[in-house]
Amino acid sequence: MLESTHPLADTAARFVWWLPTLPLIGFLINGALSVYASAKLGPADPSSDHGHEAHGHSANAHHQPHAADAGHDGHDTPIRHRFAAIASVVGPGVMVVAFGLALATFFAMRGVEMHSPYVNTLFSWLPVGALQVDAALQLDGLSMVMVLVITGIGMLIHLFSVGYMQDDPGYPRYFAYLNLFVFFMLLLVLGANYVVTFVGWEGVGLCSYLLIGFWFSEQANADAGKKAFIVNRIGDFGFMVAMFMLFAHLGTLDYTTIAAKADQLPAGGIVVTAICLFLFLGCAGKSAQIPLFVWLPDAMAGPTPVSALIHAATMVTAGVFLVARSSMLFSIAPVASLTVALVGAVTALFAATIGLKQWDIKKVLAYSTVSQLGYMFIGVGVGAYTAGVFHLVTHAFFKALLFLGSGSVIYAMHRAYHATHHHGDDAQDMRNMGGLKKYMPATWALMWIATLAIAGVPPFSGFFSKDEILGAAFARAHGSTLADATLLGLPGSTVLYIVWVLGLASALLTAIYMTRMMLYTFHGPNRTGAANTPHLAEAPWIMTGPLVVLGVLSLVGGWLNLPAVITDLMPIGPSGTLEHWLEPVVGEATARVAGTGTHLSASTEEVLIGFAVAIAIAGIVIAKMRLKPEVLVSKSASLPSNGIQRVLEHKWFVDEAYDATLVKPTYAISKSVLWTGIDVGLIDTLLVNGSAALTRFLGWMGGQLQSGRVGTYAWMLVLGALLLLRAFARAS
C-alpha cells in the first residue's frame, strides 16, 4: 500500500532491498570460494581410515608451530590465496555498487518531501495471529544517514583491507565475513520493525564474533570473539524483553505503528520506562557501555580494518541508532533517558581514564571508542537525537581514520619485524614505536587530523558534534521534561549538570590520551630496534587512499550540521543541515523532550563553545608538556607499573571482578550444584538408582528363597500346603 503512494516509490529507492542483497551476494561468493579452496574432502568411508593417525604425528610436528603463530595480524605466511584476485574484486566490488545505490537513493530522497518513511515490504515473515511481522525495509532520514555511513565507510575499509590482508591465508573468508557484516548492518538500520532490526543486530554480533576470532588458531582471539558474542547477548536479552513488552502492550513491533500508538502508553509510566531501559540494556551491550563494555577492548584481537569498521564506525554505534530509532519511546520516558545520558557520561569518563594508560595502540583507540560512544549516548539520552547521530557520523569518519591509520602503522611494524624475523616483539605496543613520523609522513599527518577532530578542536568535525552534545546537555537542564524528572532521588537538572561536567572532563582526558598516543607513536626517538628501522615504510596506495578520503571527511564533516550561532558569526555554510534532514524522524521526539525553555541564548552558547575549545586545547598542551617520549623504553625493557597507573593499565580490574563474581560462580554452581549435585547426585543416584536399588533389594530378598536346594523347596512346599489346608479347613 505504502509503496505505491509514497513519493519514493518510483525512484531508486524501490531497489532498497538490493542494498543488503549486494553484500549478501558478496558473502556467498567469497564464502563459497573460501570453502572450496580449503576443502579437501574425506574418504567415502571415514571409519575405515585408521591408518592415517599413525603417520599424522610426524607430519604434524612440523605443521604445528606454524599453524599456531600464523595468527597474529597474519603476515607470517606470505602466500597469496589462490582466489585472492576474485575476492579482491567481489568483496569491495559489491560495496562500491551498494554505495552507488545508496547515493542514488539519497539523491532521490533529497528530491522528495519525506513525511512518512518509505516501507518496502518483501514478504510476511512471522504471521501468527495478532503478531504480524513482515520482512520489510524502512527508508527514512535516519536509516539513509546510516546507510551512507555504512556503505561509504564500509567501502573504504574494504579497499583498505585489500592491501592489509593481502597475504593472509584466509583472504576470501575475511571478505566473506566482512560482506556478511555489511549485510546484517544494513538490515539493522533498514529494518522496518524491531524484529528485522534485531536480526541485523544479532547478525552483526555474529560477524563480529567471527571476525574477532578470525585468526582462531590463537586461543586469545577465539576467547575474545566468544566474549564479544556473549556480552552482546546479555544486551540482546534486554532487547528481546523490550520487544516482548512492546508486543504485549501495543500489539505490534513496526516502527511506524509504534510511533502512532506510542501515546497509548502513559508518558513517564513504568511500562514505557521499562521498555526503554530494556532497550538500553541491548544498546549498552552492542555499544559497549557500562556495565557491558568489557568486550570491546578484547575485540581488538581481530584484524585492524575490522576494528575500524565494526568496532568503531558502524556496529558499536547501533545502540545509538536504536535509541534514536526509538525516540518516540524514549521521549516519553524521561527517567530512562536520564539513565541513558548518565550511563553514557560515566562510561565516557571511565573509559577515558583507562585510555590514559594503555600501551597497545589499538587498545587506546578501543577505549577511546567506548568513551566517544558514551558521548553519543549523552546526546540521545538528553533528547538531542540529531546531535547523537551527528557525533555518530563524525566519529565514524575520524575513528575509522584512526583505526586504519593504526592499521597502517601496525602493518609497517609487522613488515619490519617480518623482514628481520623479530617475531617475538609486539607490533602494536607503542613502546616499540616512536618517531614513525619520519617513515610514514602521510599516515602521521592524517592521524593528526583525526586526533584534533576527536579532541574537539575547531574546525575539525568532532568539535561541532561534541559541542552540540554538551550544549544540549546543558540546555536540557532547564525547562525540559528531563529536568522535571528524578533519577535515583536526584532532580533531573542536577543529573544533567553532572552529565555535562563529566562530558567536559572526559573531553579533557580525550585530548590528553589522544595526544599521548600520537606523541608516543610518531614523535620522539624510534624504539623499534636498529635492525628493524630500515624496513619501516608507508603502506601501499590501496591503504593510504582510503585514509586520505577519511581525512578529508574528518576535516569537513562538521559542515553536515553547523550550529546557527557560528553561521551567524561567519557565514561558512548552511546551518543545521542534518537536523533538517532528520526532522521527520526525530523532530517530534526532540521537541517533546525539549519542552518549553530550551534554546540557549547566543551568548551562553558562545561561552560554552569557548569553554569546550579551551578544554580541548588545554588537554593537548598538558599532554605535550607532561609526556616525554624520549624517556620511554621498548616494551621488553619496561618495568611493570604500580599504583593508580597499574589499576588503569588493568582497566580498573573490571574483567577480573566480573570473572570472580559472575563467571566463575556460575560455572562452579552449574558444575557442582546443578550437574553433579542435583542431576547426578539427587535425581540419578538417589531417586533413579535409589528406586532401582530398592527394587533390587526386594528382588534379592525374593532370590534368597530360590536357593536351588530341593530341601528348602520341600520345606516351602509343605508350609504352603499347610497354609492351603488351613484355608480349606476354614472354607469348609
Added chain:
Amino acid sequence: MENEFYPLFYQFNFYLFGLIALVSAIVFVTRKSPVAAALWLVMVMFALAALYVMLGAEFVGMMQILVYAGAIMVVFLFVVMLLNLGHPSELNDIRGKWGRVAAGLVGLALVAELLALGRSSVNTNLVLPAAPAGDIAQGTAGIIGPIAGPLFKEYLLAFELTSVLLLVAIIGAVVLAKKRSAVAVDTETPHAR
C-alpha cells in the same frame, strides 16, 4: 460270607496291617542305610496291599504288590546298588536336632490339619455298606469289572495317555541315565588335542 466271624476277621486284620504299615513306615524313615529303608518301605507296601484287600479293593491290592513292591521298589534297590550307596551314608544324611524338631512340629500340624479336614468334610458317621467286598467279589463283572468299566469308558483317554506317559518316561529315563558320549568327555578334558 454269611459267617458273622467275617467282619471281625476283617477288622482285626485291618488294625493289624494298619499297625504294621505305621510301624514299618516309622522304621523306614529312620533307617540310615538306603537298602534297609527300601526294604522297610516294601514292608509298608505289603501292609498297604493287605489293607486294600481288607477294604474290598482286591485288584488294587494286587497291583500294589506287583507294581509298587515288585517293580518300583526293585528299581530303587537296583539304583542304590548301581550307585553303590548301600552303606549307611557317611554324610550328614539326617538333618540336625532343630531340623528334626521343626519337621516334627510341621508333621504334627499336618496331621492335625488333615484329620480336622477329614473330619469336617467326610461323613464318618456313615455306615459302610454291609458286605461290600462280597458284593464286589461275587458280582457278575467279577472283581475287576467295577474298575474296568470306568477305566475303559469314562477315563479311556486318560488311560491311553498314561501309556504315552510311560513311553515318554522310558525314553526320558534312558536318555537321562545314558552315559554321556564322547562330546561330553571332550568338554571335561580341555586339552584333549
Added chain:
Amino acid sequence: MLAESLTLSAALFTIGVIGVLTRRNAIIVFMCVELMLNAVNLSFVALSRLYGATGQVFVIFVMTVAAAEAAVGLAIIISIFRHKKSVNLQDINILRG
C-alpha cells in the same frame, strides 16, 4: 473302617513329609515321596467304598504315574550322581538359575 483308614493315610503321609524334610539322601527322599503317594492311595481306596469304584481307577493312574516318575527321577539321580559323585541334596543346587 473309613475313619481309621483316613487317619492312617494322614499318618503315613505325614511320616513321608517328615522324611522328605529331614533326609538328605536323594534316594531316600524319593522313597518318602513314594510313601506319600501310597498314603494318598490309601485314602482313595478307602473313599471308594463310599463313592464308588472311581477312586480305585485313580489309584491305578497314580501307580502308573508313580512308576513313570520313579523311572525318570531315578534316571535323574543317576545322572546327577555321575556329575557330582553324590546324591546328597545339600550338594545339589543346580536348580538355582
Added chain:
Amino acid sequence: MHGMLSSMNYNGWILTTLLLLPVLGAVMLSVQAAGSGQADDATKMSSARRTALLFFTAEAVISLGLWWSIDYGTADWQATVTVPWIPQWGIFYRIGVDGIAVLLILLTTLLMPLTVLGSWTSIRQKPHAFYALLLVLTTGMLGVFMALDLALFYVFWELMLIPMYLIIGIWGGQRRLYASLKFFLFTMLGSLLMLVAILYIGLKTVDPLGRPVFAYDWILQSASYPGTASLWLFGAFFVAFAVKVPMWPFHTWLPDAHVEAPTAGSVVLASIMLKMGTFGFIRFALPMFPDAVNHPVVRSSVIVLAVIGIVYGALVSMVQPDFKKLVAYSSVSHLGFVMLGIFALTTQSLQGALMVNINHGISTGALFLLIGMLYERRHSRMIADFGGIAKVMPVFAVLLTIVALSSIGVPGTNGFVGEFLVLIGAFTTEPVAAVIATTVVVFAAVYMLWALQRIIYNPLSKPENAALKDLNWREIGLLLPLIAAIFWLGLYPAPILNRTHAVATRIIERVHGMSDATSAGVVRP
C-alpha cells in the same frame, strides 16, 4: 498439485501406506538377512543399507504429497481411515492428521533417510537388524502422530519404545546397557500410568451398546470426569509425556541415552521421539483436560518446571566435557521452551512451540549427525580431545558453526523464529517465566560457542587431530538438506506457521473455552 493428488485418492491411502511400508521394509530386511548367511560383513552392510535407504526414500517421497493434499485452513481431521480392530472393546484402527501432525510426519519421513545415510559406514554389526529396527521404529513414530484412537495410540507409543531400546542396547557405546535400561524404565513408568488413564477414560465413556470408547473425538466431546478425576488423569498423561519431553526432573535418562546411542539412534531420539512428549501434550493432555490445564496450581507448576528445565539445561550443558552430553542437555533446555510455549496458552507461543519442535528436530539432529561424523573419525566425543580442527576439517567447521548457531537461536536461522514466538507469546500471559527463560539466550551462547571454540577453533595442539580427514560427499550431501531447512525456516517460516495456525487456534480456544467457565478468563489471545 492438489488436484492431481485428489484424483489419485491420495488422502485415502497415504497414511496407511506410510505405516505399512516400513514394516514391509523390515520384513524384507529380515528375509535378506536370512539369505545373506555367510556373506562377509561389508557385503551385508551394503545390502542392508541399500534396502533401508530404498524404503526410507520411498517413504519420504510418497509422504511429500501431504504438504499439498491437506487443507490447512481447517482444524478438522483429514485423510482419516477407520477400520474396526477389536470392536467389542471399542478399539478401532482410526487414523487421521491435522496441520500439526502432518508437519511432524513430514519431519519424520524426511529425516529418516538422512539417518540411514548417517549410519552408512558406522553400523557394521548386524546391519540388517539395525535397519529393520529403524524401520519398525518409524512405523511406531508415525503411528503416534496419526492415531485417533487412544488404544491405538498407546500401541504405537509402546511400539516405538522397543526398537529404540534395542538400538541403544545393541549398537550403543560403552554403557549402553545401563542407558538403554534407564531409557526403557523411565518411559515405561510414564506410559503405564498413561495406560491406566486411557483405560479409565475408555471405560468411562461408553457407546450406546455399552462398549468402551477409545475414539479421540468422541472422548473429547462427551467425556466428563467427576471431581478431581480430571486432575488425576491429567497427572497420568503428564508423567508419560513429561518423561518423553523430557521435562525436568524426569530428564536424566536423556543424556545417558543420547550419549550411548549410535548416531542414528541419537538423531531419531532427539529429532522425533522427544517430540512425542510435546505432541502428546498438544494433542491429548491439553484438549482432553482443559480443567486441569487451567487449574492455577497445575499450570504454574508446569510452567515452573519448564522454566527450570530451560535454565537448568543450559547451565548444565555449559559444564559438560562430552559434546554429545552437552547437546543432550541443551535438548532439555530447548524442550523446556516448547513446554513453556504450550502452557503459556497463546497462539503465538503455541505455534512457536511447534516451531521449536521442528527446529530442534532439524538442528539437534544435524548436531548429532556431525558429532557422529567426528566420532567416526576420532573415536572420541570429549571436547577436550579436540581443538583447532577447523584447520583440517574446514567444511565440517562451517557446517558445525551454522548448525550450532541455529541451535542457539541466531536470527536468520530457524532457532530464532521458534524461541522468539514462544517467548513473545509467553510474555503476554507469563511475563516472569518468559523473562527468566529469555536469559537463556546468554547461557546458550556460552555453552555452544565455548564448545565450538574448543572443538574447531583454538590451536591445533593434539597431534591425533592433525590427520583428521574432512567430510566426504555423502556426509555433506546428507547435511545440506538440514542446512537448507535451517535457513528456510529461519527466513520464511510462513508456510509452516500458516499450516499450524488453525489447529493451534482451535486448541487454545478449547482450553480457554473451558477456562472461562471455571475462572474469569484472565488470558488474552
